[in-house]
Amino acid sequence: MISISERAQASVDVDVDAQPRNETAYDMVIDLSAYCQPSDGFGVSATLCNDALRAARSFLHEADESVRRACLTKDRARRGYSPICTENFASLIGEQGPNDLVKKYRIGPEPNHANGQIQSISSLHQPNQWPTEESWDQDKAHIFKSTIERYFETICKVADCILRVICEGIIAENKNTDIAESVRVLSGSSNTAQNDTIHGNESKNHTSILTLLGYQPGSRHKKGHKSYMRPLISAHTDVGVLTVLRFDGGKCAALERAANNAASCGNIISSENIEWIDVNLPKVLDDDDDPIFVVNVGDCLSELSGGTLRSTLHRVMPRPLPHPVECEKGNEGAAAAAAPRTCLALFVxxxxTASVKVPHSGEVLSYEEWRRQRIARATAVMKR
Structure with missing residues (x-):
């Protein structure tokens, strides 16, 4: 898990203790200044980040529940609105856990339309379900859609740059030719045609999903108690390649990561005695300050890099509510602790159809098939 500013001038929370540690990859990730500048067309401005967070907050926290439920779909794990306590991220690592106490809303690449027919090569290519003008204020619905679409398009390009830098570092330093070959498909450095594999300017065939998450102050699982509050989202790793996360200053919930490399490729080595570390970001004093992102290594990157970078085991925990008196006094910290948290998470x-070669075994399969097998492994563990 790496926390970076847009110009990569601040590294806050870096977990690259997996063996063998790749110092060059680490250095390249931290110095992204040549890759993620808005003027070069590959960065994301503070204004757009703040606008996207405001739009997400308006939809997740301020709009009536009927507005969100107008965005329900049959496949809410991939598109549209997913109400609180309806999904379970613990299942991603094959564990039993409480359902997620968070509201979610997802958009992604839409299927192609040809001759009036919808053509889709992946279950992750689906129409997006936006709030309608009938269910929400016309201006708010328009601002929400246009802002989130613009953020999605921009953050996809930034994620592509981040991933390319990471992969180039691994390839440059890794003497294992199998790993270098496996990672090359992610970097798009093997040939020009591969440059559109993930988020090329013209390609719309990627399977990245932008998820908006909303945590409410005071959300608790019933079986928790004062000395131990159960996670709002249980410990898990992310299935995809990378996750690029941006969140606001609401402190009713806190992101935590495992400190002891407790997971690799979605499998917990030991679910006991895990040390958890808060992912704390520098305080942003001004809306014009560079936005800061948290980057999680996903299972696909972990597996294709042969464990050079480990999947980030992480969870979201509730934080105690401040005393009402402190809020009435205008205590800034208390106000933040009582505020909802809004997050923008791009799952890359x-x-x-991209060919993925698994190191060591040499197995070659499509990314879609790799993803299907990864989820099936977790499902099989839960059935034991």
Whole structure:
């Protein structure tokens, strides 16, 4: 898990203790200044980040529940609105856990339309379900859609740059030719045609999903108690390649990561005695300050890099509510602790037909098939 500013001038929370540690990859990730500048067309401005967070907050926290439920779909794990306590991220690592106490809303690449027919090469290519003008204020619905679409398009390009830098570092330093070959498909450095594999300017075939998450102050699982509050989202790793996360200053919930490399490729080594570390970011004093992102290594990157970079085991925990008196006094910290948290999480996915070569075994399969097998492994563990 790496926390970076847009110009990569601040590294806050870096977990690259997996063996063998790749110092060059680490250095390249931290110094992204040549890759993620808005003027070069590959960065994301503070204004757009703040606008996207405001739009997400308006939809997740301020709009009536009927507005969100107008965005329900049959496949809410991939598109549209997913109400609180309806999903379970613990299942991603094959564990039993409480359902997620968070509201979610997802958009992604839409299927192609040809001759009036919808053509999709992946289950992750689906129409997006936006709030309607009938269910919400016309201006708010328009601002929400246009802002989130613009953020999605921009953050996809930034994620592509981040991933390319990471992969180039691994390839440059890794003497294992199998790993270098496996990672090359992610970097798009093997040939020009591969440059569109993930988020090329012209390609719309990637499978990345932008998820908006909303945590409410005071959300608790019933079986928790004062000395131990159960996670709002249980410990898990992310299935895809990378996750690029941006969140606001609401402190009713806190992101935590495992400190002891407790997971690799989605499998917990030991669910006991895990040390958890808060992912704390520098305080942003001004809306014009560079936005800061948290980057999680996903299972696909972990596996294709042969464990050079480990999947980030992480969870979201509730934080105690401040005393009402402190809020009435205008205590800034108390106000933040009582505020909802809003997050923008881009889960980076490859083009579904991209060839993935697994190191060591040499198995070659499509990204879509790799993803299907990864989820099936977790499902099989839960059935034991």
């Amino acid at each position: 996915g490859l083009e579904p």
